[in-house]
Each structure stands twice: as C-alpha cells, then as structure tokens.
Amino acid sequence: MSNPALSNNPALNGKTLTAEELHRIYDQPAATTTRPGVDAPLETGIDAGQPPVITPSDRPMTYENTISKTVMLFLVVLAFGAVGWFMPGLAFVGAIAGLALGLVNSFKKEPSVPLIVAYAAAQGIFLGGISGIFESQWSGIVSQAVIGTLAVFGVTLLLFRSGKVRTSPRMTKIVLIAMAGYLVFSLINMVMMLTGLNSDPWGMRGGTLGLIIGGLAVLLAAYSLVMDFELVQNGVQNRVPEKWGWTAAFGLTVTLVWLYLEILRIIAIFRD
Numbered sequence: 001m002s003n004p005a006l007s008n009n010p011a012l013n014g015k016t017l018t019a020e021e022l023h024r025i026y027d028q029p030a031a032t033t034t035r036p037g038v039d040a041p042l043e044t045g046i047d048a049g050q051p052p053v054i055t056p057s058d059r060p061m062t063y064e065n066t067i068s069k070t071v072m073l074f075l076v077v078l079a080f081g082a083v084g085w086f087m088p089g090l091a092f093v094g095a096i097a098g099l100a101l102g103l104v105n106s107f108k109k110e111p112s113v114p115l116i117v118a119y120a121a122a123q124g125i126f127l128g129g130i131s132g133i134f135e136s137q138w139s140g141i142v143s144q145a146v147i148g149t150l151a152v153f154g155v156t157l158l159l160f161r162s163g164k165v166r167t168s169p170r171m172t173k174i175v176l177i178a179m180a181g182y183l184v185f186s187l188i189n190m191v192m193m194l195t196g197l198n199s200d201p202w203g204m205r206g207g208t209l210g211l212i213i214g215g216l217a218v219l220l221a222a223y224s225l226v227m228d229f230e231l232v233q234n235g236v237q238n239r240v241p242e243k244w245g246w247t248a249a250f251g252l253t254v255t256l257v258w259l260y261l262e263i264l265r266i267i268a269i270f271r272d
Contacts, residue, residue: 060240073116088130138267156222185204202269221259
C-alpha cells in the first residue's frame with residue numbers, strides 16, 4: 001500500500017542534480033578498483049555505494065503519457081471487471097493473482113508492462129466479482145462507491161495542485177506505520193472470519209468500529225495518493241525515461257483500487 005514500486009526506484013525518488021554537480025561528474029574520471037578474487041575492474045566513480053542516478057532522457061516521462069498509461073490500465077480493469085461481474089466465482093482467483101502480481105511489480109527494479117497489465121486484469125476480475133456481490137445485496141452501492149472514490153481522488157489532486165497538501169518525512173513514517181498496522185489487523189480479521197472465530201459478516205469491522213477503521217483507511221489512502229502525485233512530479237521534473245510512467249501508473253492503480261474497496265465497505269456497513 002505504500003507503493004514501494006514508486007518510492008524505491010531511483011527514477012522517481014526525487015533525486016535531482018544541479019548543473020554544477022552534473023559538470024563535476026562529467027569532468028571527473030571514474031576510478032577503478034579490483035576486488036580480491038575478481039580480475040575485472042569495478043567502476044566506482046564518485047557515487048560508489050549510492051543508488052544509481054537516472055540521467056535525463058530524450059524521450060522523458062511526461063504528465064500526458066503517464067495519464068494515458070493510467071487510463072489504459074483502468075480500461076483494462078473495467079474490461080475484466082465485466083468478466084468478474086458476470087462470473088463472481090472468479091473473484092477469489094483474481095484477488096490471489098492480483099496480490100501476487102502486485103508484490104512482483106512493486107519490487108521489480110525495472111517496470112514490466114505485461115506484468116503491470118496482468119495486475120490490472122486480475123484486479124479487474126476481483127473488483128468486478130466483489131462489486132457484483134455487493135450490488136446484489138445493496139442496489140446502487142457500486143455507483144455510490146465509484147462516485148466516492150472519484151470525489152476523494154479529485155479533491156486530493158486539487159489540493160496537491162494548489163500546493164496546500166504535501167508530504168513530510170515525519171508524516172510519511174507515521175502513515176507507513178499505520179498502514180502496516182492496518183494490514184496486520186486486516187489479516188487477523190480475515191483469519192478470524194474464515195475460521196469461524198468471529199461470526200459477524202464483517203468480522204471485527206462491524207458497526208461503529210468498522211466505520212472508524214474504514215474512515216482511517218480512506219485517510220491513509222488519500223495520503224498515499226499525495227505520495228503518488230509527488231513521485232510522478234519528481235519523475236517528470238527529472239526527465240526520467242518514459243518507461244517509468246508505467247510504474248507511476250501502476251502505483252496510482254494500486255492506491256485507487258484500495259480506496260474504492262474501502263469506500264465500498266463503508267457504504268455497505270452504513271446500509272447493512
């Protein structure tokens with residue numbers, strides 16, 4: 001949920017070099033050393049031991065091509081969501097596949113378009129299946145959840161564009177800890193529901209407590225969106241290669257899927 005695919009790669013982490021630093025790197029020859037037992041020299045340079053710096057590209061990542069990639073992923077989600085809607089039995093398969101592909105994509109050093117598209121397809125099947133089940137119980141709930149998701153996304157984007165909302169190192173640490181705690185709570189709740197230790201349909205997330213936890217999860221997802229926007233902005237400003245736009249689109253998809261599920265659950269608890 002913290003999108004390591006965005007924050008852990010050198011292309012989008014905000015590392016920007018000044019003109020003087022670039023000139024100094026260009027003028028200084030790389031040093032070479034030899035490791036014991038290794039015949040080939042190892043280029044160290046001035047940044048040995050540091051993450052690699054992505055140099056500006058002739059075909060850089062832009063807001064336009066990043067948006068187009070994000071839209072394409074959501075079209076894939078919608079297309080496969082239709083499959084899941086009419087075949088809700090595939091929702092569990094989609095959930096497992098989406099989780100596995102999400103982890104693989106998050107920790108890959110280079111973006112893989114086929115794997116990112118496969119993630120969108122798996123999540124589409126899962127979202128379509130779970131949405132169909134919820135819609136059969138509470139008519140109109142899916143459209144309400146979609147409107148709520150778009151509202152949170154739009155407000156967060158407007159606040160970010162206006163400069164009124166930004167991340168901070170301290171707040172980011174707090175949010176990441178809260179996300180980890182939320183993940184542990186969700187896993188425990190799932191185990192209790194599957195084993196019958198809790199007979200409530202929502203497990204420990206029923207009633208007022210469930211609404212409070214859901215509200216906190218929406219706030220965490222909104223902050224995650226701000227982190228996504230900043231990382232996209234860093235990639236564009238650093239003129240990183242266009243391929244990293246796929247990683248940014250993947251990160252946004254992960255956050256929006258999470259946000260939609262939380263809002264869907266909150267509305268269901270309200271209407272239960």
